[in-house]
Amino acid sequence: MPKRKIAVVITARPSYSRVKTVLQAIQEHPYLELQLVVAASALLERYGAAVNYIEKDGFIIAAKVFNVLEGENLTAAAKTTGIGILELSTVFDNLKPDIVVTVADRFETMATAISASYMNIPLAHIQGGEVTGNIDEKVRHSITKLADYHFVASENAKERVLKLGENPDFVFNTGCPSIDIASAILKVKTLNFNPYQKYGGVGAAPDLSQGYFVVMQHPVTTEYQDSRKHIEETLLAVSELNLPTLWFWPNVDAGADGTSTGIRSFREKNKLENVHFFKNMEGDDFLVLLHNAIGLIGNSSVGIRECAYLGVPVINIGTRQNRRDRGENVMDVSYNKTEIIAAVATILQNGKAPVSSVYGGGKSGNAIAHLLATLPLQFHKTISY
DSSP, rough: OOOEEEEEEOOOOOOHHHHHHHHHHHHOTTTTEEEEEEEEGEEEEGGGGGHHHHHHHTEEEEEOOOOOOOOHHHHHHHHHHHHHHHHHHHHHHHHOSEEEEETTOOOOOHHHHHOOOOTOEEEEEEOSOOOOSSHHHHHHHHHHHHEEEEEEEHHHHHHHHHTTTTGGGGEEEOOHHHHHHHHHHOOOOOSSHHHHHHOOOOOOOOOOOOOEEEEEEOOOOGGHHOOOOOHHHHHHHHHTTOOOEEEEOOOOSSTTTHHHHHHHHHHHOOOOOEEEEEOOOOHHHHHHHHHHEEEEEEEEEGTTTTHHTTTTTTTESSSSTTTTOTTOOOEEEEEOOEEEEEEEHHHHHSSSSOOOOTTTOOOOHHHHHHHHHSOOOOSSOOOOO
């Protein structure tokens, strides 16, 4: 029996963290062959060069696709997607995979879905069926309609995919693969590495021994014109609080230039003696950092997913994660310095949050690999509407 060739496309640093255990499970499966394709911002140094961590983890990359158009605006995002369709179509033609796997909802993932669908290659989608209310939701639901297999992360997500008319025989609640890593991190009760020494970065080096916050705030594509104003409110709050803070650089979405410029400008005018900035960090180390933090501030989905499982308190700012399933660890605030400071005070008073398994229990990677090996190969819809 020949091995099935599974092409998994990674387009950004969060995507790799999301599916690392899936890649491992595919690689170890006796009837699967991993064809790893790395594209878009996952290849770029300014966004953390996730490709370096992928290679360090021992994965062999079958193809690299450089398709990011500079500009960090809506036009650049649309053109980046278009270039991705052109380049990935060539990659798939060369690799001839049996199944293509695309991850989550970043705009670049649309290129993966379109290329595979138009080339009659069965498409599997991880983390469909969720809602957020921004451009990611349009992308996510569009990929659901293009995909043949759906590996969703929660029961609510499964129900939404079914309501979109997908065949229930091909919709599976596998949980979120990132929880697989988080389940192992639960045992790590201390920060077991020096982030300054291991990852460099810039800024102050506050003492972390008495606790620290992590900040990860991205621009919102439907509000990208206000990204600088949004980040300035967070900067003002963090500066005024003067607590040890480890801040991670934003992703490549439209508005990232405003976010980055806002950070740089604020740093030039203020000493920020309590803040250190990083571009990226290995997935395991990042979760250890979060697990041992006082809390997370920003709008990253890691606050909704992994932090729920780890019981890390989260201050979720703005609209980026609207309506997404969440545990009791999340406090929602607007882009407002005063609200952020008040939420921090609540976390300092209450401590750790209750843990939640809303996104699974830590066995997603193996479940997805098993399905990829056993599902019938198909690239057409079999349900009537």
